[in-house]
Amino acid sequence: MIHNFNYRRATSVKETLSLLEKFKEDYKIICGGQSLLILMRQGLVAPENLIDIKSVKEMSYIDYDPKNGLKIGAAITHREIEKSPLIKKYFPVLAEMEKNLASIQTRNWGTIGGNLAHGDPAGDPGPILIASNTTVKLASLERERILPLEDFFIDIFETALEEGELLIEIQVPILLKKTAMAYEKFNIIKNQQGIVSVAASVTMAEDGAGCKDARIVLGAAAATPLRAKEAEQMLIGKKIDTKLLASVGKKASEESDPVSDIHATETYRRFLVKDLTIKVTRKAWEQAKAAG
Amino acid sequence: MKKKLLHLTVNDEYHELYISPKKLLVEILRDELGLTGTKRGCSTGACGACTVLLDGTAVKSCSILAMQADGAKVTTVEGLADGAELTPLQQSFLDHGAFQCGFCTSGMLISATAFLREDPATKDIKEGIQGNICRCTGYNSILRAIKAVAEGKDKEEGR
Amino acid sequence: MKKYTIINTPVHNIDGIAKITGRAKYTFDITLPRMLHGKILRSSYPHAELLDIDTSKAERLKGVKAVLTGKDTLGKKQGIWRRFKELCDEEILARDKVRYIGEPVATVAAIDEDTAEEALDLIEVEYKPLPGVFEPLEAIKEGAPQLHEHAERNINVTRHIEWGDVDEGFQKADYVREDWFRCSSQAHVCMETHCAVADYIPEGKLTVYTSTQSHYYIKVLLAEILGLRENDVRVISRYTGGGFGSKFELDSAQFCSSLLSMKLCQPVKIVLSREEEFTATKRRTPMFYYVRSGVKKDGTFLAKEARVFTEGGAYTAMGATALYLTGFFQSFPYVWPSYRYDGYRVYTNTAPTSAMRGFGAPQATFCAETQIDLIADELGIDPIEIRRKNAMYPGYEVPGQATIQSCGLGQCLDKIDGWIKSRGKLPPNRGIGVAAYGFMSGGIFNWFDTPYAFSSAVIQINIDGKVDLFVGSQDMGQGSNTTMAMICAEELGVKFEDIRLHMGDTENCPVDLGAWGSRETLMQGNAVKMAAAKAKQQILEFATAKLAPNIVYDLDIKDGWIHLIARPERGLSFYDVVKEAIRGKDGQPIIARGHYTPHRKGMISPAYSFGVQAIEADVDPDTGKITLKNCVTAHDCGQVINPLGVEGQLEGAIAMAAGYGFTEDLPMDEGKILNPNLVDYMLLRATEMPETEVMEVETYEPEGPFGAKEAGEGLTNPTAGALGNAVFHATGISIKNLPITPEKVLNTLKEKKKK
Secondary structure (H helix, E strand, O other), rough: OOOOOEEEEOOOOHHHHHHHHHHOOOOEOOOOOOHHHHHHOOOOOOOOOEEEOOOHHHHHOOOEEOOOEEEEEEEOHHHHHOHHHHHHHOHHHHHHHHEEEHHHHHHHHOHHHHHHHOOOOOEEEEEEHHHHOOOEEEOOOOOOOEEEEHHEEEEEEEOOOOOOOEEEEEEOOOOOOOOEEEEEEEEOOOOOOOOOOEEEEEOOOOOOOEEEEEEHHHHHHHOEEEEEEHHHHHHHHOOOOHHHHHHHHHHHHHHEEEEOHHHHHHHHHHHHHHHHHHHHHHHHHHHHHHHO | OOOOEEEEEEEEEEEEEEEOOOOEHHHHHHHHHHOOOOOOOOOOOOOOOOEEEEEEEEHHHHHEEEHOOOOEEEOOOHHOOOOOOOOOHHHHHHHOOOOOOOOOOHHHHHHHHHHHHHOOOOOHHHHHOOOOOOOOOOOHHHHHHHHHHHHHHHHHHHO | OOOOOOOOOOOOOOHHHHHHHOOOOOOOHOOOOOOEEEOOOOOOOOOEEEEEEEEEHHHOOOOOOEEEEEHHOOOEOOOOOOOOOOOOOOOOOOOOOOOOOOOOEEEEEEEEEEHHHHHHOOOEEEEEEEEOOOOOHHHOOOOOOOOOOHHHHHEEEEEEEEEOHHHHHHHHHHHEEEEEEEEEOOOOOOOOOEEEEEEEEEEEEEEEEOOOHHHHHHHHHHHHOOOOOOOHEEEEEEOOOOOOOOOOOHHHHHHHHHHHHHHOOOOOEEEEHHHHHHHHOOEOOOEEEEEEEEEOOOEEEEEEEEEEEEEEEOOOHHHHHHHHHHHHOOOOOOOOEEEEEEEEEOOOOOEEEEEOOOOOOHHHHHHHHHHHHHHHHOOOHHHHHHHHEEEOOOOOOOOOOOOOOOHHHHHHHHHHHHHHHOOOOOOEEEEEEEEEEEEOOOOOOOOOOOOOOOOOEEEOOOOOOOEEEEEEOOOOOOHHHHHHHHHHHHOOOHHHEEEEOOEEEEOOOOOEOOOOOOHHHHHHHHHHHHHHHHHEEEEEEHHHHHOOOOOOOOOEEEEEEEEEEOOOOOOEHHHHHHHHHHOOOOOOOOOEEEEOOOOOOOOOOOOOEEEEEEEEEEEEEOOOEEEEEEEEEEEEEOOOOOOHHHHHHHHHHHHHHHHHHHOOOOOEEEEEEOOOOOOOOOOOOOHHOOOOEEEOOOOOOOHHHHHHHHOOOHHHHHHHHHHHHHHHHHHOOOOOOOOOHHHHHHEEEEEEEHO
């Protein structure tokens, strides 16, 4: 059952931040609530104050400019991302991922900001956004700060959000030339959270021969979305081929830190990390080669 | 816990209710307004039996605080038919036997109604009801029922 | 192929409009004036003595009206196996001991659900934990913790089936193989959880609205356990949101709400949460299976031996029936000259295992069909051929057990064979697997020990031709309401719309034992047909007098037209005749009764449905993930009554049984179910369903109404086996441990590569 709380609805960022400051002893922010409400109904989370930011229209936007890339307001829903012509054009992997996230109903109400702030290592957006060097803007009454998304996730269900701080914007930089991204998750029932997921970004050198830069980010394979940095390094400056991909997959598997649970053993998860890393990196590589 | 005023239009009827803010939208619909067509089948927002239209989009009413729907327009299964006139989708469900125990049916109809409005017809119908669990039908009769309406729409719209 | 006016036509479901407009009121929706809400406190220990329960704090919580424990009951044990008192071993609300995590220990009624839930936290229970045992093969060992005083080594029931000389058979066999299997548990996952609204009034009468498959059983069981007169209890279940075998036993929602209502003389509603539904209701019986088969080198079956240990859980429930049926259907649908089965049901400190669609047969069929493909493979025989060679046929007698009358198995095999051949060469990593089954069409069991006919029906024809049909059957989604109305209308010769159906209320419906054991179409159907035939006879007497035909002419009624069969243009409207017939009977409406009880129909059922299913599936060699592409089923349910219903039952069965085969499981840790929610418990959604095709094989079953047999439960039997065989043919590996998960597939593939 849901425990009693003091309900406050904010209609602007300024109002929200004041409320966070006022109730900073004990509050929770609810936007889409698709993760939070389930926890509250089970009595696992029972804030004294609930700050509802669903009506904060100023956090609901998707903007693009050719220099700075995409700016997504944290209150944008998954469905809006899925359907956005801008996202489909400039970040198709993200739109594609949204199609396979949860259900249409959840996507219609749940938000990208809420998803990231929940800090679930198995969440779908995290790995893709980290692989594209996404930063997040956090705001409080005192200050605004910008953090690389990979530093935003601290531990399982724990983020860098401080007391009084609100995640207000997700910033995705322009894709470099000859860069492509790919993402895949492994699940048994479609749209379920991945038993393991991997996002990869590959940037090819100008001459198209070697790999200039790479990002490999693992989901549901550690306490947070995890960059497989050693695996990335194996690609950079190299000519990519099947043999190299196999080693990269193996390395990513070694870097991962998955659990055993009722859905899969640690061994199987490590195996999936290897398999998905190879598939996803290959896909990104092949698309990057073809890209302009 | 201090009660709040909720303004809600449900099936074109406007209501003002004093409610506890911890009430879920589904509780207001079922318990306060007596619209028991919308069901609940789980506690983790997974089954979709509670699906309603909120300002035209399909949402799980068990996973939304009623206060978040303040000022919104909600459509439940009771609001689909116009008196005795069933919607083409409801008629198609009847014709195809697209229900058995019927407990998931309200949610299915709402999800399918939204899907038929929003998405290109006849494509990815499975995706349209992916968020709704049915234990009885094995889904295929429901897909046939939706497809028949989508194809009818396609014909109408010259696709 | 006989053509009927209504039977085998795609009529709309008789409850359709109510269900698609949201008007159908399930127990889940029922509210009554002054109604209170109840909750149940459940044991968190798998095995413990209940030393003391202090309810005082809970009672003092504002809004709480009553808190009851096992001490507030009559202390009776109950169970469906009433013929065998020692098998009625469940108190439901525990008094001295708890035997599984989730067993009720106290119950609260309060003004709202939240208050009731808060009150649960205030109840202080003193347990003395006892060592627990969770696996049947452990529980049966000497020195294992004993759950019930009367059951040494935790052996609950044993069963033995035997015919022919098995040892001789094995001696004669050219090829003998033995395999061990583990069949998992499964949750029913009815969309409507178990729930009840109990309303006790000072006149000493109790009304219980509940989601059930048998209002008759619940009425009798409640009356007994509460010490009430049987017919001072009324059970109402107009709409049931799914059953699948989970809802014909007395459950905690029904019992606790009744206890509270009797105490308070106010209605009390208890709805189990989805978590309680997973952890504290009954489930499919897990089985450890040993199967040994001996065959000739041309594939002729000679001898089969099977041994099973089932995980019984804490109480008998319906597990004793599952134990027998699994052994019986292990031999189906083939001619085994000799067969021996020994089954042991063992108590364990886990949630009780009981009846779930298939009732032990899906487990049996998985093992049998998996082994047959392995045998066929070893001997180089085509999987369809080996089945054809040994298939049951009409007139076959299972020695001492059953007589098979109608049997379309041969034709089913032919149709599936044709389909497989039409698929041609398959791409790599794809396989087609088949499985055949036979299933009972109406369990003849009377372990409930009722003196009533197994099914009854009453018909009353009114002056405007409207026909009141009273049945005892329960529609839980399988469509029996529509089926009964169709049978009545066809037999009587009226229109489907002329039927006004009355069901789901023990106060004004005749007795039927309920929707389990695939019995409604055959048993309730026969009762309805009998009543309709008698009513028709009364009408025809009047019509004959009016038409005054020569005695050699027969009359019939079709679509409301009473006519000479030989000269159909000569006739009268049914609606006109009814008026006059009623006047002629001194103003009495036409009334007729029908009933059905099987006599001398063997040990299991008067009739058997048959079928063959083929599954085409891809296996991802990198991850082991299985994707279902096609599922084709040829089945024989005799005469199809409700074609939309049959198709729906088939597709629903595939989803449920495929889930059993590769995605659904109830993993436990020392008696604690680890995935009691719909995220971690993985059942198929629309996106996992394959393309499905049904091929009807029509036969005529003399025991069934219009030749009809069951369609819906038997169809859950073959899928796990067909799926496993598809994996076998795609990859060369055979997995004998359900569910067939990607991880198991991958690990087995790796091991195979090593060899």
